[in-house]
Amino acid sequence: MAKSASAIRSVSRTFEILEVIRDLDGATIGEITERVDIGQRSVYNYLKTLEHNEYVDKDGDEYHIGLPLFSLGSHARNLVPIYDIAQPQVDRLAEETGELATLFVENNGLGVYLYYASGANGIELGTHEGEPVPLHSTASGKAMLAFRPQCEVDDILSEHGLPMFTSNTITTREALDDELTAIREQGYAESDEEQRPGLRSLAAPITDDDGRSIASIGLSCPVHRVDDDRFYGDYLTALQGAANVIELEYNYA
The missing domain is CATH 3.30.450.40 (GAF domain)
Structure with missing residues (x-):
């Protein structure tokens, strides 16, 4: 049960991070950390996973929403x-x-x-x-x-x-x-x-x-x-x- 709750929190954190990036139209690790209640190291790990799956792109110190998320959003809109x-x-x-x-x-x-x-x-x-x-x-x-x-x-x-x-x-x-x-x-x-x-x-x-x-x-x-x-x-x-x-x-x- 504890493992399941932890997994759910991880999913929730992922969406929080993506929403911060969206709201700021691009965000650094520091800016995300200020708005999400976890440390910089954890934010970095989330971002690396998202970047690996192309859900965020890194440009210098900033992270931006990746095209696969746009594709998911477009699919939802078309429904x-x-x-x-x-x-x-x-x-x-x-x-x-x-x-x-x-x-x-x-x-x-x-x-x-x-x-x-x-x-x-x-x-x-x-x-x-x-x-x-x-x-x-x-x-x-x-x-x-x-x-x-x-x-x-x-x-x-x-x-x-x-x-x-x-x-x-x-x-x-x-x-x-x-x-x-x-x-x-x-x-x-x-x-x-x-x-x-x-x-x-x-x-x-x-x-x-x-x-x-x-x-x-x-x-x-x-x-x-x-x-x-x-x-x-x-x-x-x-x-x-x-x-x-x-x-x-x-x-x-």
Whole structure:
């Protein structure tokens, strides 16, 4: 039993190390040791095993995620039914607007950007594909929360809370409930520098036959470059059109 528990802890440590490397976009042994509760020698041994199996690559003093992990992640993404249907529409939205378009899903109460497509003027979102983010801090996440049963919303917020990322982040349940009501009424969500300064986003839910959100499609751009007329005009129209196509194909194809 003790040996089994030790093996389980080793697997858990391996994933912790990989997550640190992902979050830092490359990390040294010292940086990993600061964030994982084991010594440098143990971190080194884990990294050597991962490097031997090509799950991490070493570049100087830094370790980076290896391509085999990308392959595993891509395989998992391709198993999500909405992905194949939505990808062409996300690509088209990015090309039409010139901005960053995204496909977003919920997993265990957190949001995951399943796919990005960048137009001619697309910006970096600052979040990797597959990296979990709290739902309340993004337009994509709020679009999903607004079209989930109240009991699900309660469970998600009870587990993950309402952490602050910027001074604009919603951090009270009353304010979030008011916003979710507005999203249901207008059919789309927006985020104004709520997770990242200088970034504004729109998102539309993609729902199943029962009206429950299964994903959302989003569009992000810099605050300083896109005025309200274009943001709530051409961009919102293009976004909602893409969401409608995905929803129809998902539910009726």
